[in-house]
Amino acid sequence: MTHLNRRMLAFYGAALVTSLLQAPIAHAQAAWPAAKTITIVVPHAAGGAVDGVARSLAERLSAELKQSVVVDNRPGASGLIGTALVARAEPDGYTLYFNASIHAAAPLLYKSQVKFDPIKDFTPIGMVAQGALIFSVNPQVPAHTVQELTQLLKTNPSKYSFATSGFGSAGHLGIAQFAAEAGLNDKNIPIVLYKGAAPALQDLIGGQVHAMMDPFLSSLPQVKSGKLRAIAQTGSTRSALLPDVPTVKEAGFKDFEFYSWYGIWAPAKLPAPVLKALESATEQAVKSEPFKTKLNGLGFDAVFRNSVDFNKYIVSETAKYQAIIDKAGITIE
Template identity: 35%
Template sequence: MVHRRTLLAASLAAPPLARAASAQTGAADGYPSRPVAVLTGYTPGGVTDTAARAVAERMQRELGQPVVVENRPGAATAVANTAVAQARPDGYTLLMGTSTLAINPALQPTLTPREPMRELVPVGMVFRTAFVLHVHPSVPAKNTAEFIAHAKANPGQVNFGSSGTGAVNHLCQALFAQRAGIEVTHVPFRGGAPALLELRQGRIQAMFQAVQEALPVLREGTTRGLGISSAERSPLLPEVPPVADTLPGFDVVFWQGLFAPVGTPEPVLARVGAALRAATDDPALRARMAEQGVSVQTGDAAMLRDLLARETESWGKLIREAGIKPD
């Protein structure tokens, strides 16, 4: 008969790495045994919320427990980001993080988490969505090259709208102006809807806007599409070429990915990652989101980690060079 004291001694005698591996192996046993919360830093109804709910609905079929999306807007998504970074690392509180994780450290360094790369663990990609450069019909440009020529001939006279200082479409515009060597006037708004209204009225002349938001006015002819911000064409606007055709290498998108708190056991991350891959691989979900101009991405943790690191560096550099400050 083997005594409990003997088993305990054998366990303590095992190498530390072996004990850690044993603990990790058992960490996912029974996971999940209760609902999983997925936090998003956006209000209900937008693309980020819609995508989060579609993915969560599909993930719960894999996990066998409800996956509940919780909207925690505020402080440029920092409310949701911080709540997850500080949550118990057990896999029951996850984050639908976005491009703001790469922007906030340079734009608003007082917001937490100050170092998302150290405080959050990437699980996998969810989606990418591009912006379309569209202009009021009064702008005498039919393509990106002509628009750049027009802006160069009229320095500072083109009013370029955005959904807010530091928003991805603002940074897209700032990078565009830097790469094109043009001077434009940035006019920030509180969201894309009021900016679009001003563009329709001709009080601003141009803006980069999410394809799905710009589509109605483009189809009615109120504005004219000149270029797509991603390296590839948008399936919703196949006739509009990428900006990269004029400015090689230009590739700006808004992205969303799933994160967990640092310290979440590897077996739990693997379980969540497998459920996420099943969701993003689902043809029905992909087709559903494509109708909204969203390209669902199946990417592993390494892809999301590389993206966050790369954009944290590139957006930080642009923000510093352009002297961009929050409102």
């Protein structure tokens, strides 16, 4: 065999080995999703707003991908435990993460406890929904309007307390923004932390705490049953679900507008083909009539932002939350 033939044989042999090594990788990417369950980790307890929207999305994603998609609740530490779990997960498209705006806010408050970067350690897939909050009080509180509650709090702030399902949650920051705009000293108004909306609402109904801002999904049934009194809602306009309840803006807080928003992520370094497939499936799910109808009935609007736009939105919302935290002087003791 000549030197030329040996070189050619060596060249083609190396090319064959490279081809064989690359084939499984290409096949794995092209075959996603394989016959394997896709798990969406929700870092909050079942029954709350985040869980409700996540399960609605999981149902539609399962239909779009023709694949089993399940929700795994991993609550604790205002969502930090479940979030850190996904940050360390394999970026293979089978472990996803669903959360609300607390994803951007909690790390600003729990700086010493956060073991992940909310931007660098995740691949945003898309924003899927947003919703206003119901500002409600226990019926025994002698306030039927935001103005009346403001006066009560100014007269005797330590007598009344607010509930929150998590420090850094939309409800927590909404209350902080309200207190700042109302000229209240937020540090003198007790804010009680609960592990989820369900126990917070239970104590609010029982009178152990007195007021709360919370998504429609968990608070509306309590308002409709008369167990809570809605004094306002935080959107720019009134919701058709509570047409007789004014917005906080209408109550005289002209700059007040607050929404919780919800999105889905994967661990960082998700392969581009898998991201593209997930982003497309998420968009189709969010824009489907069943999803929009279901969310509207729960007090949410189906709103899709793609991966790039969602990432920009997270950055801008993080800056907004930092400004609220700084102005209110919120610290975690």
